Amino acid sequence: MHALKIQNIEKIYGKVKVLKGIDLEIQPGQFLILVGPSGCGKSTLLNMIAGLEPVSNGNIFIGDRDVTHLDPKDRDIAMVFQSYALYPNMTVRQNIEFGLTIRKTEKSEQKKIVEKVSKLLQIESLLDRKPKQLSGGQRQRVAMGRALARDPSIFLFDEPLSNLDAKLRVEMRGEIKELHQREGTTIVYVTHDQIEAMTLGDVIAVMKDGEIQQFGPPQEIYDNPRNQFIASFMGSPSMNFIPCQAEKVDGDMPTMQITLESGNEKVKVPIKQNIKGLEAYAGKSVILGIRPEQITQQGEEKPDSAMLNCDVELIEPTGPDTLVTVRINGVKTVCRIHPTAESKVDKLMPLLLDMSKVVFFDPDTQERVY
Ligand SMILES: Nc1ncnc2c1ncn2[C@@H]1O[C@H](COP(=O)(O)OP(=O)(O)O)[C@@H](O)[C@H]1O
Numbered sequence: 362m363h364a365l366k367i368q369n370i371e372k373i374y375g376k377v378k379v380l381k382g383i384d385l386e387i388q389p390g391q392f393l394i395l396v397g398p399s400g401c402g403k404s405t406l407l408n409m410i411a412g413l414e415p416v417s418n419g420n421i422f423i424g425d426r427d428v429t430h431l432d433p434k435d436r437d438i439a440m441v442f443q444s445y446a447l448y449p450n451m452t453v454r455q456n457i458e459f460g461l462t463i464r465k466t467e468k469s470e471q472k473k474i475v476e477k478v479s480k481l482l483q484i485e486s487l488l489d490r491k492p493k494q495l496s497g498g499q500r501q502r503v504a505m506g507r508a509l510a511r512d513p514s515i516f517l518f519d520e521p522l523s524n525l526d527a528k529l530r531v532e533m534r535g536e537i538k539e540l541h542q543r544e545g546t547t548i549v550y551v552t553h554d555q556i557e558a559m560t561l562g563d564v565i566a567v568m569k570d571g572e573i574q575q576f577g578p579p580q581e582i583y584d585n586p587r588n589q590f591i592a593s594f595m596g597s598p599s600m601n602f603i604p605c606q607a608e609k610v611d612g613d614m615p616t617m618q619i620t621l622e623s624g625n626e627k628v629k630v631p632i633k634q635n636i637k638g639l640e641a642y643a644g645k646s647v648i649l650g651i652r653p654e655q656i657t658q659q660g661e662e663k664p665d666s667a668m669l670n671c672d673v674e675l676i677e678p679t680g681p682d683t684l685v686t687v688r689i690n691g692v693k694t695v696c697r698i699h700p701t702a703e704s705k706v707d708k709l710m711p712l713l714l715d716m717s718k719v720v721f722f723d724p725d726t727q728e729r730v731y
């Protein structure tokens with residue numbers, strides 16, 4: 362039985378359709394991420410699940426209940442927002458207890474719940490403080506504590522970490538994931554941050570312009586993006602998109618090859634992967650999609666590696682590896698090399714392209730070629 366099912370949900374503001382028929386289903390205990398650029402409709406969808414926004418069309422089920430027209434309080438959900446929205450005059454304890462008091466939970470039971478939740482979130486020492494005596498991270502913990510105290514069927518998070526500084530964000534991200542693993546809670550989590558999406562989600566729905574572009578486990582979406590938008594949105598630095606000429610090779614396998622060029626060097630690279638659709642691009646241009654980690658220094662040869670001497674334009678050490686920007690077929694291409702590998706700006710560097718996982722896109726439609 363699904364924990365949440367969304368059927369053909371639409372939202373229309375005036376004449377603008379901001380959600381264009383969303384279908385989604387998640388199982389109990391799943392962590393669903395709604396990710397996409399700002400304005401794509403993530404918050405609108407979450408608010409409709411919460412009951413804070415009426416739907417224009419479609420239905421929402423939580424478990425076997427049709428909650429489409431129920432009040433938020435009758436939906437058995439708890440929501441954590443980007444801004445912590447704590448009651449400033451109440452202590453941390455009172456903030457956490459508030460929802461329980463409204464629901465007429467017994468005092469002794471409230472005390473137990475506050476104990477459990479504050480231990481879980483490590484805020485036991487803060488229970489008597491007021492929100493203004495807390496740091497941003499502590500406030501966000503309290504806001505989560507308030508949601509957790511409720512033990513709802515589904516937790517809804519709308520960019521809960523985006524007001525925190527980078528270090529705290531990573532810390533809290535880990536804690537949310539641990540909490541989910543330990544408690545087996547069902548979560549719908551909105552973010553525009555693709556790293557949060559990758560690290561937290563069991564399943565990800567990538568949204569754009571009010572539509573779900575792809576739905577699946579994070580690794581599946583990373584390895585098999587359906588179009589160029591998804592490929593560029595997931596992963597940092599982004600996948601490289603290199604326009605290249607495709608040709609048919611007569612004779613045995615492989616049957617297709619592409620031309621890659623850097624500086625004075627030009628190589629023909631056979632495509633050993635079985636991509637049937639590529640044949641339609643013989644004699645035409647096609648977009649090669651290759652991730653930075655698939656281009657690296659010599660000595661890392663794979664069975665399907667191509668070698669190209671590339672002009673180095675920029676070198677950016679990140680610590681564990683170094684990002685080197687070169688130019689291939691006229692476009693800037695980012696490669697991820699070992700920090701000890703030798704590279705110099707304006708010098709040629711021999712690089713290996715692992716062709717075994719590259720993908721291709723149609724230059725006109727930006728759709729994947731299969
Ligand atoms: N109350 C509203 N009236 C009209 N348009 C709205 C309203 N709320 C949101 N929108 C529009 O709906 C779209 C989706 O917004 P939102 O769901 O907040 O996006 P996200 O959370 O992905 O950044 C945006 O184009 C936004 O301008």
Ligand SMILES: [Mg+2]
Nearest residue numbers: 403404405519
């Ligand atoms: Mg939003």
